[in-house]
Amino acid sequence: MANEHAADADDLALYRQSIDNFDAALIHILAERFKITQKVGALKARSGMPAADKDRERAQIQRLRTLAASADLDPDFSEKFLQFIVTEVIRHHEQLQR
Amino acid sequence: MANEHAADADDLALYRQSIDNFDAALIHILAERFKITQKVGALKARSGMPAADKDRERAQIQRLRTLAASADLDPDFSEKFLQFIVTEVIRHHEQLQR
Numbered sequence: 660m661a662n663e664h665a666a667d668a669d670d671l672a673l674y675r676q677s678i679d680n681f682d683a684a685l686i687h688i689l690a691e692r693f694k695i696t697q698k699v700g701a702l703k704a705r706s707g708m709p710a711a712d713k714d715r716e717r718a719q720i721q722r723l724r725t726l727a728a729s730a731d732l733d734p735d736f737s738e739k740f741l742q743f744i745v746t747e748v749i750r751h752h753e754q755l756q757r
Numbered sequence: 758m759a760n761e762h763a764a765d766a767d768d769l770a771l772y773r774q775s776i777d778n779f780d781a782a783l784i785h786i787l788a789e790r791f792k793i794t795q796k797v798g799a800l801k802a803r804s805g806m807p808a809a810d811k812d813r814e815r816a817q818i819q820r821l822r823t824l825a826a827s828a829d830l831d832p833d834f835s836e837k838f839l840q841f842i843v844t845e846v847i848r849h850h851e852q853l854q855r
Contacts, residue, residue, distance in 0.1 A: 663804075664804065667800060667803075667804040667806070670800055671797065671801075671806070674793050674794075674796055674800070675797075675813070677793050678790060678793055678794065678797075679817070679820065681786050681787075681789060681790040681793070682790070682817070682820075682821060682824075682839070683824055684782075684786050685783060685786055685787070685790075685838070686821055686824045686825050686828060686830060686838075687824070688779050688782050689779075689783070689830060689834075689835075689838065690825070690828035690829055692776060692779040692780070692783075693830060694829075695772050695775050695776055695779070696776065698768075698772055699769065699772045699773075699776075702765060702768055702769060703769075706761075706762065708765070708769070722780075723780060723784055726780075726784045726785070727788070730784060730788035731788055732787060732788040732791065737784055737787075740783070740841075741780070743838075743841050747834055
């Protein structure tokens with residue numbers, strides 16, 4: 660029983676190490692993604708392109724949903740995730756305009 | 758002027774390609790992260806460990822904020838991001854209990 664508990668605690672520690680590694684990867688990829696969206700915002704502002712592009716957004720959502728399904732991730736979550744990121748991108752662009 | 762517009766459109770296409778690549782990476786890492794949290798949920802349920810661990814959560818938040826700052830990502834956003842993910846993890850665990 661004590662050994663079983665020790666094994667469970669070891670498993671939990673290993674799982675948490677993997678979660679921490681994945682989170683570090685996510686944070687660093689997000690940092691790079693926002694660098695690109697800052698460039699997109701500056702480019703669009705400079706060249707007079709409209710900030711929103713509904714066709715592009717629809718294509719992104721459809722692509723992410725397909726990728727999510729193939730990776731056994733809930734497609735609805737992938738769409739919510741993109742929306743969460745895009746909300747932050749819009750916040751950045753609004754800050755630039757102030 | 759036409760050349761400038763064409764160059765801007767080329768830049769935008771390249772930026773979008775990078776965004777799409779980063780998004781694919783994010784989706785696949787998230788899929789793996791949720792596989793691990795499903796295992797954590799099952800382990801905790803099986804071994805009678807409490808579902809929530811406030812010390813662990815505090816440590817995760819502090820670690821992500823530090824990583825975000827070093828990657829030039831808004832630490833507040835990294836905390837919101839973790840919260841967004843954890844909300845989905847809790848939803849998964851609740852589904853398991855039904």
